[in-house]
Amino acid sequence: MATARSFRFSKSVLLALLLLLIVFLQYEYDATKVPLAPSASGSGVSPLMIRMADLGFSPAIASFLWATTMPEILDLFRDRTEYLGDEAFVNAVDPKMSYPYAFSVLTLPAVPTKAFPDGLKDAMVIGNRGLQTADPDWRIAYYMAMNYYLGLNDMKDALLYFDIAARTPGVPQFAERFSLNFGIGSNQRETTKELWTTIRDSTNDEFTKERAQTYIDHLDDLDIIQAAAAQYKEQYGVYPTSTSELVAKGILSAIPQDPFGFTFIINKDGTSGIDLNKLPSYILTEPAT
């Protein structure tokens, strides 16, 4: 009888200990938990309510909702603005899903101005929200840079956003090459250099300062080669066909080393540029899917 009672007691102690262990594991787990990305603010949807009911299905729910929201972009042509609210809802359900942000940044500015005057502005608001909360996706920054340049004539912000796109993991070859060399054409180079100089001198952020200096060095190298090519023409009557001729004829002591690793070329009209057939190895490496 006493043995049976003590057996029952030890069973109860075991169960209580297991329960305590569960509490301890939960406590320890919480210390290692990665916090969720913050939801879009001002969407009119309570992220708490969404998470209360999602049972861990939020990425799939967001994807389903996105499939029905995407076609609504066409309704903007008919002055119906449900797309904006629904897109914000999708962002609130899964703030990390990057495609809705990228799609909005790309397409909203294309909506006719009369019917929907704030398309460009809204695109930038959504894009910035995406850059803060979504998975790294080069398309968001790349399309924003395009909008700044083409829609808002804002070259300075275009440069900054192209730089973000170039630094985003998984950026494809063409986009990285284009982003790093945006504004290097001989007709734009001075303006680009001035803008990067302004960025460098006006920021307190060390990383941005360093990055701006790298772009300035890249542009300086192009200028050096172009100036040397002009000097070559003065001396020999024709432009050199390659940068090595500048060294061979003693105009340059060495070909400048590009900070981004590109190979410089001299075009037929004497302007300098980059060799598209000899890209740096880090660009040639296929991005991870």
Added chain:
Amino acid sequence: MRNIFVIAKNTLKLEVREKILYGIIIFGLLYIFFTLFLSDLVLKELPMVKSFGLTGIYFFNAIVALFLGTTSFFKDVDRKVVYFILSKPVSRAQFVLGKFFGLCMVLLFASVILSVAYIGLILYEHGGFDTLGLLAIAMQFLEMALFLAFAIFVSTFSSSLLSIVYTSGVFFLGHVVSTILDAAKQIGLGGMRFVLVEILYYVFPNLEKFDARDLAIHAVAMPFTSFALAVAYAAVYIILLLSAAIWIFDKKEI
């Protein structure tokens, strides 16, 4: 040990003959096939395609676990199989453990079929071999094993219908306990009521930690310690539930 294995094997044999299990698996496969169409709707955006597939596997596995966990134990009692087994040199603890491992094997069978379809889908959509997706499915399996243990535990003292209600309740609450605690903190709940919420949070099965789908879909970093603690949590909770189930079943007159 041998007895547990024999009961587990027989449970597997018995359950895989169930037409309803195949029905659920076929629906799961159809859903994954339907994901091909859904992926066109979202312009083949890979994170979205993965979210559809992984959620489908999770949903159909949950149905399988709910169906198996809440019916299998009762069927044995109903069909008097349990009398036959317990008349042999088999303890009640061995019977409960055998049932649990057998049902886990059936769940694994369903998971493997759906996972193969999912991996095929991602390969077809040029997403490569989704290793992180498999890891997320493994974590889902762990959650379902806990879910099964709870269903067996409930089955030892309640009716089949109530088991379904309790187990579904645990599934829902297990995913919202974290949110309830956050909400309690946000609204500044204090005193005894907050303590009660905290007790609920720490004692109730917290299933959120098995959601590694974000890892596969968004490549959100999940520390190894989190994985290890989640596995330990599942193991300890399963031991607790099965111990309690054995204890109750031992006392039960059949």
